Amino acid sequence: MEVPLSQVLWRVHPLRYEPVWFGPAAGEPPQGRFDAPGGEYGTCYFGESLGVALLETLVRGRKHPLISRAALEVRGGSAFGVAAPLRMLQLEGAGLPSFGISAHEVMGADYAECPDLARRLHAQFAEVDGIQYRSRWDTGSLCWAVFDRAEHRIGGLVRTHRLDDAAVVAPALRPYKHVGVI
Numbered sequence: 001m002e003v004p005l006s007q008v009l010w011r012v013h014p015l016r017y018e019p020v021w022f023g024p025a026a027g028e029p030p031q032g033r034f035d036a037p038g039g040e041y042g043t044c045y046f047g048e049s050l051g052v053a054l055l056e057t058l059v060r061g062r063k064h065p066l067i068s069r070a071a072l073e074v075r076g077g078s079a080f081g082v083a084a085p086l087r088m089l090q091l092e093g094a095g096l097p098s099f100g101i102s103a104h105e106v107m108g109a110d111y112a113e114c115p116d117l118a119r120r121l122h123a124q125f126a127e128v129d130g131i132q133y134r135s136r137w138d139t140g141s142l143c144w145a146v147f148d149r150a151e152h153r154i155g156g157l158v159r160t161h162r163l164d165d166a167a168v169v170a171p172a173l174r175p176y177k178h179v180g181v182i
Contacts, residue, residue, distance in 0.1 A: 001095065001132060003086035003144060008158065009046035011078050012057040019078035019157060020044055022148040033111045034118035034131050034145035041122055042148035043130075048141050050077045050161070050172040055137040055179065065137065065179040072163040072181065077172070081155030088132040088144060089121055095132075107136045122147055129153055138176065 003009075013019055022042025024030055035043050047053035054077070058067045091099065091106050099121075105113055118131060129150030135141045146154065161168040166181075173179050 001088050001090045003082055003088055003132070005082050005085060007048070007082050009080045009082065009144065009154065010048065010050045010053040011044070011046050011080070012050075012053045012075055012163065013078065015074055015076050015162075019076065019160060020080070020151065020154055022151070030115050032145065033106075033114045033133075035115055036119055036122070037115040038119075040119060043118070044146045044148070044151075044154075046080070046144045046146065047135065048143070050079070050168075051175060052135045052138050052141040052143065053077065054163075054169070054172055055176065056135055056143055059137055059179060065176070067173075067179065067181050069164070069181060072169060075163045076160045077163050077168065078160040079158040081158055082153065083155040084153040086129045086144065086146065086150060086153050087127060088130050089125060089128050090132050092132060092134040092142070103134070106133050107139070109136075118145065137179075 011019055013021060022044045023032065024035055030037055032043055032045055047056055058071050059065045096103060130144055130146040133143050135143050163169055169181065
């Protein structure tokens with residue numbers, strides 16, 4: 001499956017890092033769903049909209065979908081183009097049976113098996129740039145975990161927004177009436 005040149009990639013990131021940053025940081029444990037369990041490679045996460053990137057970054061793992069203003073003050077939301085089609089493994093929809101896994105294993109609250117699965121896929125499919133999956137909070141939206149070997153396929157920065165600006169965040173979260181900012 002390919003992410004086409006026409007796709008905009010949205011990323012929510014700490015302002016202390018560059019907008020495209022492959023984690024985890026040296027010496028830090030994996031924190032993202034598809035991070036390398038032993039730091040074998042870096043992963044950068046994107047969503048198809050600013051709203052879904054906010055959900056995946058700031059709501060994930062919470063019982064109540066609330067985002068603190070303090071979390072927004074230290075983050076930006078950046079949009080990127082695609083410089084070359086991204087070749088992704090489809091860990092959603094019809095792609096799940098190909099890997100013998102269920103949506104629950106990829107989207108469930110416990111990501112315990114995801115880092116090892118990503119490590120195996122990274123090693124087995126050297127021509128693949130990352131993993132396409134569905135947002136846990138908006139199953140109608142796509143997300144991408146891009147491996148560091150594909151950094152050259154991420155296009156130039158289109159724009160960055162500070163997320164402490166309600167004029168940016170409110171419209172992005174409008175479709176998600178269950179999500180609040182406190």
